[in-house]
Amino acid sequence: xxxxxxxxxxxxxxxxxxxxxxxxxxxxxxxxxxxxxxxxxxxxxxxxxxx
Numbered sequence: 001x002x003x004x005x006x007x008x009x010x011x012x013x014x015x016x017x018x019x020x021x022x023x024x025x026x027x028x029x030x031x032x033x034x035x036x037x038x039x040x041x042x043x044x045x046x047x048x049x050x051x
Contacts, residue, residue, distance in 0.1 A: 014039060 017038050022031035 010039075013042075 014035060018031050018035045021034040021038075022028060025031050025034065
């Protein structure tokens, strides 16, 4: 049976972002902070631009 691939989970997204930031910043704390900011941006309802 062919199951459709599940959407990327938030956990996978966080991990991918964190890995990317850590590679760029070479700093775990900075990477964690940057990841948190990025996640907040993604999860925040879009109020700025109402199309």
